Amino acid sequence: MRIIVAYLIGIVFGLGISISGMANPAKVLNFFDVAGTWDPSLIFVMGGAVVVTFLGYRFVLKRPMPIFDRQFLLPGSNVIDLKLLGGSAVFGIGWGIAGFCPGGALPALGTGRIEVVLFTIALVAGIFAARALMHFRRPTAPTQA
């Protein structure tokens, strides 16, 4: 049942990304190109998604637990540190270069376009590289501090 539900939710998300234009790098990059071929569409994507999620979470999170699990897994950290901001800045640079973000690219794989496949391979390589870097650095962290 969990698997069927997850699959259906994935479809709703993937369809939403497809309709919204988030799967289209040209459109995403134009949102940021205020000084050029500006296309403000993506503010409507973000607006629609955030408002629905904000309202929906208010009801959902009043429940003692989710329907098919024992607890809500919410990020516990409130720390705003260099790792968060630096990582986000790096993400922004990559997003500005490629025009795909992970949430846009994963559904776009369904179009079968080779560019999306290449981006996703590079994305996964980046995730593994960052993990390797974190593991490599961790043992030296105490001596730096």
Next chain:
Amino acid sequence: METEFTPLASTIGGILIGTASVLLMLTLGRIMGATGILAGFFSPASREDFYWRAAILAGMVTGPLVYFALMGQMPAVEVPISTPMLLIGGFIVGIGVTYGSGCTSGHGVCGMARLSPRSISAVATFMLFTGLTVFVIRHVIGA
């Protein structure tokens, strides 16, 4: 490359993205973040954990096919950059979202909806840097 302003389609798409986020929290109690779901897919906590991640990723990939069934065409994917730049961009995104613990869906939708100060600062940071990067590439370097 010009793209058409699509406020209605983009709002409908956004509502669906938000609906998926709410449903995932309601059913499995999880944040709808593409980065987190993908990263966990490669290192799942358990077999059960792997299954729901694989299922939701499969669903995401099915999304454009449902779009095709409804609209009679695939959603537009126009890539206005070279393949090397696409690969470099993808690699940088992978590093950034791992250190930043999230992307447009996790921080941008779910985190913002929870009014998480962490997510709001992450979103402000990446939006600023995405905008600067696009400006530099298009108007400074002139690519």
